[in-house]
Amino acid sequence: MNGETLVVAGPVAAAAVAPRRVSDATTEPAWVRRLLIGIALAFLAVFLFVPLVAVFVEALKKGVDVYLAAISEPDAVSAIKLTLLAAAISVPLNLVFGIAAAWSIAKFDFRGKNLLLTFIDLPFSVSPVIAGLIFVLVFGLQGWLGEWLRDHDLKIIFALPGIVIATIFITFPFIARELIPLMQAQGTEQEEAARVLGAGGWQIFRRITLPNVKWALLYGVILCNARAMGEFGAVSVVSGHIRGQTNTMPLHIEILYNEYQFAAAFAVASLLAGLALVTLVLKYFVERRVAATGSAAMGARR
Amino acid sequence: MLLSRALLKRHSVLPGFDLALGFTLLYLSFIVLVPLSAAFLKTFTMTWPAFWDAVTAPRVVASYRLTFGASFAAAFVNAVFGLVVCWVLVRYDFPARRFVDALVDLPFALPTAVAGIALTALYSGNGWIGQWLPFKVSFTPVGVWVALTFIGLPFVVRTLQPVLEDLLKEVEEAAAILGATRWQTFTRVILPILTPALLTGFALAFARALGEYGSVIFIAGNLPLISEITPLLIITKLEQFDVAGATAIAVVMLVAAFAMLLAINGLQAWTRSRQGR
Numbered sequence: 001m002n003g004e005t006l007v008v009a010g011p012v013a014a015a016a017v018a019p020r021r022v023s024d025a026t027t028e029p030a031w032v033r034r035l036l037i038g039i040a041l042a043f044l045a046v047f048l049f050v051p052l053v054a055v056f057v058e059a060l061k062k063g064v065d066v067y068l069a070a071i072s073e074p075d076a077v078s079a080i081k082l083t084l085l086a087a088a089i090s091v092p093l094n095l096v097f098g099i100a101a102a103w104s105i106a107k108f109d110f111r112g113k114n115l116l117l118t119f120i121d122l123p124f125s126v127s128p129v130i131a132g133l134i135f136v137l138v139f140g141l142q143g144w145l146g147e148w149l150r151d152h153d154l155k156i157i158f159a160l161p162g163i164v165i166a167t168i169f170i171t172f173p174f175i176a177r178e179l180i181p182l183m184q185a186q187g188t189e190q191e192e193a194a195r196v197l198g199a200g201g202w203q204i205f206r207r208i209t210l211p212n213v214k215w216a217l218l219y220g221v222i223l224c225n226a227r228a229m230g231e232f233g234a235v236s237v238v239s240g241h242i243r244g245q246t247n248t249m250p251l252h253i254e255i256l257y258n259e260y261q262f263a264a265a266f267a268v269a270s271l272l273a274g275l276a277l278v279t280l281v282l283k284y285f286v287e288r289r290v291a292a293t294g295s296a297a298m299g300a301r302r
Numbered sequence: 303m304l305l306s307r308a309l310l311k312r313h314s315v316l317p318g319f320d321l322a323l324g325f326t327l328l329y330l331s332f333i334v335l336v337p338l339s340a341a342f343l344k345t346f347t348m349t350w351p352a353f354w355d356a357v358t359a360p361r362v363v364a365s366y367r368l369t370f371g372a373s374f375a376a377a378f379v380n381a382v383f384g385l386v387v388c389w390v391l392v393r394y395d396f397p398a399r400r401f402v403d404a405l406v407d408l409p410f411a412l413p414t415a416v417a418g419i420a421l422t423a424l425y426s427g428n429g430w431i432g433q434w435l436p437f438k439v440s441f442t443p444v445g446v447w448v449a450l451t452f453i454g455l456p457f458v459v460r461t462l463q464p465v466l467e468d469l470l471k472e473v474e475e476a477a478a479i480l481g482a483t484r485w486q487t488f489t490r491v492i493l494p495i496l497t498p499a500l501l502t503g504f505a506l507a508f509a510r511a512l513g514e515y516g517s518v519i520f521i522a523g524n525l526p527l528i529s530e531i532t533p534l535l536i537i538t539k540l541e542q543f544d545v546a547g548a549t550a551i552a553v554v555m556l557v558a559a560f561a562m563l564l565a566i567n568g569l570q571a572w573t574r575s576r577q578g579r
Contacts, residue, residue: 230413
């Protein structure tokens with residue numbers, strides 16, 4: 001009198017006698033299900049949900065006026081501007097790289113491809129602090145190019161170019177990593193057909209490849225942007241923390257926090273937390289579109 | 303033209319290989335490979351005893367112990383709870399499941415400094431969570447563990463999820479028909495299939511935790527020999543203009559990171575072979 005005999009008896013009998021019994025063999029008793037759901041939700045609540053809520057509660061603790069003052073004072077505004085500027089330079093550069101890398105890796109078969117893939121992933125495994133350090137070693141005063149840069153009156157470390165380069169390094173793999181698996185799964189037949197029919201390279205990319213990957217591309221850009229605006233460790237090493245000049249938003253938060261201006265620190269932090277929430281919402285929608293177009297593309301290939 | 307002649311295994315009618323790969327290699331070299339090699343070349347300017355002293359000073363060794371220990375503990379907790387979270391998300395239906403699923407990615411999207419100050423406020427003596435705990439969390443090694451657990455949370459869930467989704471119900475039905483209890487099916491059939499992905503997620507969370515800086519420094523309190531992580535020590539050396547000392551420690555951490563990268567690549571290959579792809 002259990003689920004498995006009913007499966008053997010056939011779907012009709014199973015449905016007629018006790019439809020729920022069939023699934024009993026491959027799921028858990030209700031109390032186990034409830035316990036596991038409880039454990040999972042409690043864990044996520046303590047480690048994810050409560051910290052997120054805390055950011056907004058702490059930001060508004062001393063009232064809306066303090067909040068608005070904290071995000072509109074000159075140092076905060078200059079930090080916001082610098083963060084936006086650094087992201088506006090580094091994200092497009094990584095976008096171009098991501099497309100070039102994905103085109104060569106997904107559409108061609110060449111020697112050393114696996115090595116190249118490993119190299120592209122390298123920045124994921126390098127500590128942000130070390131990412132900052134290596135640019136100090138190259139561009140810093142004691143670094144390889146330090147004296148030459150000083151003689152030509154060029155500033156990279158403790159200035160915008162250093163912040164941008166460190167940000168590029170940290171967000172380097174994001175867009176390439178979104179595009180490569182999808183473009184590999186899509187294959188090359190459509191592009192080859194277009195080529196045979198006389199389309200040029202740019203035409204193929206714009207009319208065939210780009211529409212096929214646009215949602216993954218968008219998600220890669222969103223994630224890259226979120227990480228670019230939130231980067232702390234690497235930027236902290238190369239920025240020099242000059243208030244109003246080389247402080248990005250995360251660095252500004254650190255300074256406010258260390259000065260015990262908690263409400264102000266959380267106010268600026270709430271802007272970045274808002275950006276993170278927008279990123280998650282966009283990701284949710286983009287993933288649904290990728291699932292839809294991805295399965296459609298697979299269906300067309302079959 | 304040179305690149306395609308030297309590297310292409312198969313001729314392709316598609317254009318743009320030389321341009322795309324050429325740009326990729328150039329950009330990769332300038333942004334990643336050349337600067338990273340600077341760290342290794344810098345240590346060659348040090349004598350061996352100086353290098354050894356820099357990377358084995360008591361304060362540095364204490365920071366390795368904390369960084370590796372807390373990272374391991376955080377990755378372990380994430381492996382256990384990540385499995386539960388992933389199982390619940392894939393197998394069960396409950397209110398707000400989609401919301402919870404989306405929330406799992408929060409540590410990927412939330413800047414580390416924001417996470418750092420939020421966790422510190424929560425776990426401090428009069429914080430929402432800290433006031434209910436009988437022991438101190440903020441400004442102790444436990445605080446480091448809390449921050450690293452937050453940072454590594456999505457890795458296990460996201461590496462397990464596709465594998466668990468692809469798991470065929472037929473396998474579990476077969477086990478049940480052959481007389482296995484549900485617990486036996488889980489430990490003898492399901493868990494072995496999930497093991498490579500579970501280890502991959504563990505390794506990814508561990509590797510991420512090793513280098514983490516932003517979320518940890520606020521909650522750690524940064525007491526030398528007690529709650530000081532290795533990345534912070536690199537910054538401290540740098541601020542004392544001890545560039546060589548900072549680089550020596552960085553090279554040790556880089557070697558550990560590359561070892562983890564190799565291990566993860568191997569684990570991912572194992573996961574794919576288990577899935578029969």
